[in-house]
Amino acid sequence: MLKLLELFITFFIIGLFTIGGGYAMIPMINDTVIEKGWLTLEELYNFIAIAESSPGPFAVNTATLVGFSQFPDAPILGAVITTAGVVLPSFIIILLIAKYIHHFLDKKIVRWSLDGIKATVVGLIIAVFISMVITNIFGGAIGLENIDLYAIIITVIIFTISLVFKKKVGPIPLIILSGILGFVFYYLL
């Protein structure tokens, strides 16, 4: 019961600060759900891949996946709680805007703080990217003996393809391709 409430509040706060796109929630999930030991990094990365390649908004999908995984006895309840939590802040805010604050965006202070938040989120997500690449390549501990050469190769290939083709390759083809590379390097070789 307590954990349900804790999850709800956690995702409510995450929902409140998810500004500038669904990926803005990843650093916050890192700091809450991972920090509390509810989820491993590996599980989170699996979830990101599933959330991207399933129908529905990324943020909602990610919240649902985390909620589902937390209550083996009542997974659907967990999923409903985290999904409600992540959606509720924007529901309340839009309702308030629709009802009272028609000129919400005209307020200078709103615009200024949003500009600051959007730049912050860019920095936070780059930080996630850096720590992710380090985890992928070195596993737990940084050291020459831990280097996963295949991980470096896969990172370079996917990165190059996404840079060369830019907008033309969506996230789903990239996920499929990295899955194929995973199959080749970690299963066949």
Place this chain on the structure above:
Amino acid sequence: MKVLSKLFWTFFRIGLFTFGGGLAMIPLVQNEVVDKKKWLTDDEMNDIIAIAEATPGVIAVNTATFVGYKMGKFWGSLIATIGVVLPSLIVICIIAYFFHDFLEIPVVAAVFKGIRIGVAVLIFNAAFKMFKKIDKTIVNYIIIIIALGLSLFTNINSILIIILGAVIGIISQVILTREKEDTDA
């Protein structure tokens, strides 16, 4: 009553057929809500996009709440929002139900090991997309570097860093506006 069920099914469809979220889903939402149902004008749709960019949450969800409120007040907004979220909830629960056992299969485990590496690139692309949308000012570069540094080298919670970013955003603009007024005067 009829309005409520129409709201529900329209947004259920939007939830079911959008992938990824964000700006990618705008054409679909626009087609359903503006072109077909005429629930919103083009201007209102543009307002919603601007509001969605500036408030927490997902564009599809924000649109659902806004349109729902316009068409059916509180209950309309609730029904439309539930409608847009429900497909995700159902589909994801089904996937999650099978996923755990699925990962036990060695081939699948290898595939997902590759996918987890690819996800890093997705995250980089997300950061790059957001970077392209912000103004390239010195203040913004400083904020990005502060956020990156605090996140990598300290244990400060991201939410606190986000609040700090908002504060820096406000203070820097107040100072810049005042300087501009001084030079103008």
